Amino acid sequence: MKIIFAGTPEVALPSLRALLEGPHEVVHVVTRPDAPLGRKRVLTPSPVAALAEEAGVPTTRAARLGGETGETLAQIEADLGVVVAYGGLIREPLLSSPRHGWINLHFSRLPAWRGAAPVQHALINGDTEIGTDIFKLVAELDAGEIISIEVHPVDPDITAGELLAALAETGAAQLARTVDAIADGSATSAVQQGEPSFAGKLGLDDALLTFDTPAHELYNRYRGVTPEPGAYTLVDGARFKILRAARATETALDAGVIRLVGKRVLVGTLDGALELLRVQPAGKQAMDAGSWWRGLGADPTPRAALSSDLSATTSTEGETR
Structure with a gap:
């Protein structure tokens, strides 16, 4: 043909x-x-x-x-x-x-x-x-x-x-x-069966990870938006790309709290934790998460975004317009 x-x-x-x-x-x-x-x-x-x-x-x-x-x-x-x-x-x-x-x-x-x-x-x-x-x-x-x-x-x-x-x-x-x-001439076809669901193109809003979310939902979203449009969160208000992450079993961290546990950089979620493997802070090159953590200096206390942070920002912007 x-x-x-x-x-x-x-x-x-x-x-x-x-x-x-x-x-x-x-x-x-x-x-x-x-x-x-x-x-x-x-x-x-x-x-x-x-x-x-x-x-x-x-x-x-x-x-x-x-x-x-x-x-x-x-x-x-x-x-x-x-x-x-x-x-x-x-x-x-x-x-x-x-x-x-x-x-x-x-x-x-x-x-x-x-x-x-x-x-x-x-x-x-x-x-x-x-x-x-x-x-x-x-x-x-x-x-x-x-x-x-x-x-x-x-x-x-x-x-x-x-x-x-x-x-x-x-x-x-x-x-x-x-x-x-x-x-x-051997091809046959059949009508689609079932209720359709739709998968529109994803944008940056879809790729934002907020950590007051169940760990499995957060991890699935990370998987779905990697590499495009690219998972990210806000760390102390600045955009922070999450290039590679993994599931973690620890549950002791509060949602959004980032800590070094052993040799791993973990972020607390609503009911568990996510391990950061490779990241890209705003204005910097991509690096492994351990190198980023070591570059923060003594006693760092970074925090990833929660949905309540975004709600507060939206509310404040609305009040000032």
Whole structure:
């Protein structure tokens, strides 16, 4: 078959590679426009754009696939469209133009976690298993009939970035098999069953850790927002990134209190503690938590944010406006 592939970030690369190396022909790639990266904000092609151009595949950069761009792409005589983390909606007439329509590799067990950040929301929610679904693309968000399902257990200590990387590899193999099944006519599909839940894109507010929270909920949120948008708290009012953390069994610390216990830096939660492994204080480079603690000097008494701290700040700001 002749395939149009739509994708943007690194997580889409294993799927594109699998299709490029398979028996079908990727005739066109669609990706998001080049984005400014780094301190110098240099315009940089997406990972998918870079791979497509290396492979010599014609590429379209577009933030949305409607209007004139969609009409132009719809004229490509493709048999199938494939989406993996493109980052935008595919609209008519492009949606209906391939002979077999479009399929989407999605990292959840639909209808759970429809939307842009399914893995992140699954971890924040404490899910113990996760699916990779391949479904038919329709106008409604992630609502099409499912062609293929695989279910994977979730390691209780894995972060969103690590889990996405693993699912990208297994999902690519699943996608290749599904494309073969569509080509030979053996693919079947079924309507999604159950009540949908939604997984919107996460922002900085979602990544803020407040320590008057049960330890398991706090740890799950840390896992879900690592590495993006990146877990952080406020230590004595200043932003403090938590790059790596672990569960701890100690329960003697008050919520928000940071202490050196043995050789470990622990933060008290509502009902337990979180161990800090690697951190980045405001205005400084990333470092291991022990080095940060030693740099505080004699008898340090740092404290991480509580939700009551934020409530007080909001209330004070409201009074002064």
